[in-house]
Amino acid sequence: MPSQSLPRPISSARHRIGSKSWTDRHAETSRIHPTDIQLSLRLRTPPLRIPFPTIGSWPPRFHPNHCRCKLLPSSSHTHSAVSARNDESDGLPTESKLHNLSNYITKDGNYPVARGGFGEIWKCTFRTDRRSVKVAVKALQVYAADQLGAAKAKKIKRIKRELTICAKLKHANILPVYGYTHGFGPFLAIVSPWAENGNLSDYLEHEGTALTLVRRFEILKDIIAGLQYLHANNIIHGDFNGPNVLIHGDGTACVADFGLSLMYSEVISPSQASWTSTLKGNMRWMAPELLVLEREDGSPTRPSEQSDIFSFGGIILQVLTNKIPYYYLPNDAAIVLCIAKSEKPVRSRYLELPEKYWPIIEQCWSTDPGDRPSTEGADVMIRNEFYALSRSR
Numbered sequence: 127m128p129s130q131s132l133p134r135p136i137s138s139a140r141h142r143i144g145s146k147s148w149t150d151r152h153a154e155t156s157r158i159h160p161t162d163i164q165l166s167l168r169l170r171t172p173p174l175r176i177p178f179p180t181i182g183s184w185p186p187r188f189h190p191n192h193c194r195c196k197l198l199p200s201s202s203h204t205h206s207a208v209s210a211r212n213d214e215s216d217g218l219p220t221e222s223k224l225h226n227l228s229n230y231i232t233k234d235g236n237y238p239v240a241r242g243g244f245g246e247i248w249k250c251t252f253r254t255d256r257r258s259v260k261v262a263v264k265a266l267q268v269y270a271a272d273q274l275g276a277a278k279a280k281k282i283k284r285i286k287r288e289l290t291i292c293a294k295l296k297h298a299n300i301l302p303v304y305g306y307t308h309g310f311g312p313f314l315a316i317v318s319p320w321a322e323n324g325n326l327s328d329y330l331e332h333e334g335t336a337l338t339l340v341r342r343f344e345i346l347k348d349i350i351a352g353l354q355y356l357h358a359n360n361i362i363h364g365d366f367n368g369p370n371v372l373i374h375g376d377g378t379a380c381v382a383d384f385g386l387s388l389m390y391s392e393v394i395s396p397s398q399a400s401w402t403s404t405l406k407g408n409m410r411w412m413a414p415e416l417l418v419l420e421r422e423d424g425s426p427t428r429p430s431e432q433s434d435i436f437s438f439g440g441i442i443l444q445v446l447t448n449k450i451p452y453y454y455l456p457n458d459a460a461i462v463l464c465i466a467k468s469e470k471p472v473r474s475r476y477l478e479l480p481e482k483y484w485p486i487i488e489q490c491w492s493t494d495p496g497d498r499p500s501t502e503g504a505d506v507m508i509r510n511e512f513y514a515l516s517r518s519r
Contacts, residue, residue, distance in 0.1 A: 224290040225305030227317050230254060231263060238265075248310065249320065260320035265310035278312060285314050292384070295359065299352030301372055301382040318382070322375035326441070327368035330448045340519065342445050343512040345379045349441060350508050352381035354501045357431050364429035366437035367411035368444050409461045410451040411440040415495060417466055432495035438504060439490025440471075446483060447476045468493055 231250050238246035245267035252261045266285075292303045301321070306314040323329050326345070330337070349371055356363060363370075363384045370383040413436035418427050440451040451471045452461050464470075470491050473484060486507065492498045499507075 223305075224286065224293045224303075226307070227252065227305040228307045228309060231261070231307045231309075231317065233263075234260075246310075248315075250317075252304070252317065261304065262318050262320050263307060263310060264316040264318070266313050266315070282313060289314070289316060295355070295361075297352060297355040298378060299348045299380045300355060300384070301380045319374075321372035321380070323373035323377070325369045326371035326373060326379065326444070327450065329373040330368075330444065334448065337448075339446075340512065340515045343508060343515055344377075345373075346442060346445050346508045347505075347512045348379035349381060349445075350438065350501070350505045352379075353434060353438065354505045356381065356384050357434070357501045362429050362431060363434050363437075365408055366434045366441070367408045368441060368450060369408070371441065409458050409465070411437040412465065413437065413495070414465045414468060414493065417462065430495065431501060432498050435490050435498045435501060435504065436492075436495075439487045442483070442487050442490065443471065443476065443479070447479050449476060 230252050232253065234249045234251060239249045240247040246265045248263040248265065250261050250263045251258050286306070289303055289306060293305070295302070301318050304317045304319070307317055308314065324332075326349075353363065353366065361384055363381065365383060366381075370381065372380050372382050374380065413429075413433035416427055416429060416433055421427055444450050452464065454472075454475055455461050455464065470488070473479075490498055490504070
């Protein structure tokens with residue numbers, strides 16, 4: 127679902143590369159150490175971990191036991207805790223609880239600002255006695271059968287449980303959930319910050335070639351840090367793409383809509399809307415194994431950490447070239463045909479991409495999910511390249 131961005135509740139100076147180390151900047155705006163949160167949305171077998179070596183060692187691929195590169199501390203584990211008092215001082219709800227914000231939300235217009243596979247996004251104002259801020263309200267698309275008595279009550283309870291888990295997530299590169307509100311349809315609507323610079327696709331289109339390579343890797347570093355945090359907490363994104371990455375006013379990138387595709391397919395009329403049917407427009411980033419509706423044992427196919435990494439390969443391509451995967455194909459049908467035939471985006475269509483980065487993308491796109499890098503390995507590689515580029519300036 128296309129995501130709209132919102133201002134961060136705690137303001138900060140606009141990013142200046144080189145003014146402070148990345149670790150220092152993000153430690154100041156982080157909220158809680160990821161190990162303080164023990165979440166589990168899905169039970170699954172731990173994936174095969176294949177670390178990324180540094181870019182200079184490409185194109186060889188290393189078995190985990192053969193990797194001898196020195197790893198920098200993971201950015202997902204450098205976030206210090208900040209007391210809830212800091213949130214309360216801004217007049218905003220603490221994200222550790224799921225708040226009913228219905229009495230504080232007003233629409234900024236009569237129509238939603240965006241529509242997608244999961245529903246509509248409304249730009250709204252969240253008002254308290256202390257202040258008012260812009261927020262995004264995400265209303266889930268529903269069907270007639272969803273509004274029937276007992277079924278509706280059960281689904282509302284499930285949505286609340288899922289949103290409560292999301293509200294506990296604390297990371298600078300994850301879009302927080304402030305709470306929920308009524309008045310946007312039969313179900314709860316999700317309230318999150320409004321990101322002033324829009325989603326990644328819009329931001330790249332607006333900035334164009336003005337973005338330096340360092341800045342592009344800074345964006346990628348933020349994105350993979352957010353994804354690593356989700357995976358460390360046993361959360362699969364399931365719809366990882368450019369529109370679901372938001373850019374705050376200070377330039378920080380954050381991951382949004384994590385787990386929404388799974389929740390939507392399982393809670394909102396699953397018989398009418400399988401999770402793959404909600405991905406219209408987002409097929410360009412999708413892993414090929416997700417086109418198979420059932421596994422060999424008859425269980426439904428679901429996204430995984432490895433399918434998220436496949437999608438991250440498309441995000442790397444997009445960030446480094448300003449071109450989405452398969453930009454030269456006119457519609458989803460043509461894209462699905464290519465994915466089904468294991469045809470990846472054509473290298474010659476992305477001449478602006480430095481050659482040394484193509485093998486990285488290719489490994490993320492490995493047909494065998496087990497050959498794709500781990501989220502931790504991808505994080506190390508991206509950060510090392512960012513620091514190397516920053517030092518060479």
